[in-house]
Each structure stands twice: as structure tokens, then as C-alpha cells.
Amino acid sequence: xxxxxxxxxxxxxxxxxxxxxxxxxxxxxxxxxxxxxxxxxxxxxxxxxxxxxxxxxxxxxxxxxxxxxxxxxxxxxxxxxxxxxxxxxxxxxxxxxxxxxxxxxxxxxxxxxxxxxxxxxxxxxxxxxxxxxxxxxxx
Numbered sequence: 001x002x003x004x005x006x007x008x009x010x011x012x013x014x015x016x017x018x019x020x021x022x023x024x025x026x027x028x029x030x031x032x033x034x035x036x037x038x039x040x041x042x043x044x045x046x047x048x049x050x051x052x053x054x055x056x057x058x059x060x061x062x063x064x065x066x067x068x069x070x071x072x073x074x075x076x077x078x079x080x081x082x083x084x085x086x087x088x089x090x091x092x093x094x095x096x097x098x099x100x101x102x103x104x105x106x107x108x109x110x111x112x113x114x115x116x117x118x119x120x121x122x123x124x125x126x127x128x129x130x131x132x133x134x135x136x137x138x139x
Contacts, residue, residue: 064136071129078122085115 016024089111096104 061136064132068129068132068136071125071132075122075125075129078118078125082115082118082122085111085118089115 089108092104092108092111095101096108
């Protein structure tokens with residue numbers, strides 16, 4: 001038995017002992033209360049179920065929001081990396097043009113390839129972020 005059931009039984013027993021068995025009156029109000037007890041219990045269970053569902057939904061939403069924050073930070077970091085790589089590649093390309101150095105040109109091209117790979121990674125992260133935001137919006 002749950003704690004609430006035990007408390008209710010104890011209250012009933014104490015009341016019956018206090019008024020005595022002979023003085024216990026069974027009136028219409030008591031009969032109606034007993035008849036509707038099952039309905040009240042079912043309503044209570046439904047309310048508990050609704051509260052648990054709401055709590056789990058809030059927890060799920062909070063977890064999704066945390067994941068979105070992590071993905072946003074990762075996206076920002078990748079964007080910064082891509083920009084730095086492209087700036088470095090441009091600088092090396094200018095130096096290669098000024099000096100006529102093929103090694104600097106190959107380094108510049110290497111940095112551009114890395115930036116391109118990071119850009120593809122960034123596109124994947126952006127798609128993941130959109131999916132998570134859509135999940136949050138639907139919940």
C-alpha cells in the first residue's frame with residue numbers, strides 16, 4: 001500500500017473509534033463519496049501519469065538544448081579554423097608569388113585542401129544542428 005492509502009485508513013479508523021461504532025452515521029454524502037472513490041483514484045493516476053510524462057518531456061528537451069549548445073560551439077570553432085586556414089593559405093600564396101617559391105605554393109594549396117575538408121565537416125555539423133533544432137521545435 002502507498003503512504004497515502006495508509007494515512008487515509010488511519011484517519012478513518014481514528015474517526016470511527018472517536019465517535020464509536022453505534023454513533024457512526026452512514027448518510028448520503030458518505031455513500032456518494034464511496035461510490036466515486038474509484039473515479040477519483042483513476043483521475044489521480046491519470047494526473048500522476050501526465051506529470052511524469054511532462055517531466056520526461058522537459059528532461060528530453062533540456063538534453064536536446066544542451067546538445068544544440070555543444071553543436072553550436074563546435075560549428076563556431078570549425079568556422080574559425082576554416083577562416084584561419086584560408087587566411088594562412090592566402091598569405092602563403094602571396095609570399096609564393098612575391099618570392100617565386102613553389103614550396104610555399106604547395107603549402108598554400110595544402111592549407112586550402114584542409115580548409116575544404118573542414119568546410120565539408122562544417123556542412124555536416126550545420127545539418128546536425130538543423131536536425132536538433134527541428135527536434136526541439138517539434139517537442
